Amino acid sequence: MGERQVEPGDIVSDNKPPGRILTAITGVAVIVLVCLHYDWWPSRFGDMAWADPLLFGGTALLVLIVAGTVWAIRTLHFVGQDRRWTWWIMAAPTVVAAAAASALLLPPPSFDDMRPEFERVALDVLASPERSRSNVEIGRFDFRSVRQRSDNAVYFVRADPGMAVSGWVYSPDGTPTASSATHLGGPWYEFLVAWRD
Known part of the structure; x- marks a missing residue:
């Protein structure tokens, strides 16, 4: 199903769906978390070896929370208020779901x-x-x-x-x-x- 065509007499809204930029931001945050989960993050030894994963992991989680909030607001306005649809709405949740599924199905080596x-x-x-x-x-x-x-x-x-x-x-x-x-x-x-x- 593609975007609904604007018919004569329709009120054109400025509401935009979640799109490529939000998906890219979500993807970067998910990549950081996946790298930390599988320990693909470059490690620095010493007393502060834990600081980088904590800092970058915390930042990635914060970015995902903000991106999720933006996604929810844009989706509610675009679908609920304007009654329109685009497949870009599903892009960011698909990235998160795929990463979560891979982390559950392919655990790191024990x-x-x-x-x-x-x-x-x-x-x-x-x-x-x-x-x-x-x-x-x-x-x-x-x-x-x-x-x-x-x-x-x-x-x-x-x-x-x-x-x-x-x-x-x-x-x-x-x-x-x-x-x-x-x-x-x-x-x-x-x-x-x-x-x-």
Whole structure:
């Protein structure tokens, strides 16, 4: 169904439907959120590694809220008041729905998906004279450090903000000394808080 033709005697309205510009703005905000969701965002290590995703994610959400409000107002005026229709009305919601569906149907890789790569890094650290590596990326996971501790376990310490330390432990000799360590199967454990050397 295309736009209704103006008939003689019709009152011509200045109401405009949501169009290309609103769809483009929505698309940019959705691309930012998808990149953050799948961790395709360029990471910066250090104490403020979380700041960029938080800043850009918050800005993208704010842009989507404003775009959604503009879309609703324009659609209500164009369809409800003027009783007209264009397919551009569906463009922005389709972009958001497609991104939401892809995020639900194609989740980012989990620890279990990346376990062979984790094990390769752990074995490299155990075989290396250097007991620690800083700023390590494995897939979508960013680690402040990967290090062998006195219990001969390799700790993958997440680059998360806050006071708590979390991550995974490769401990082929049994339960690691980390507090709150949960066994995941084989030599792998997940920890929420670890003792620091």
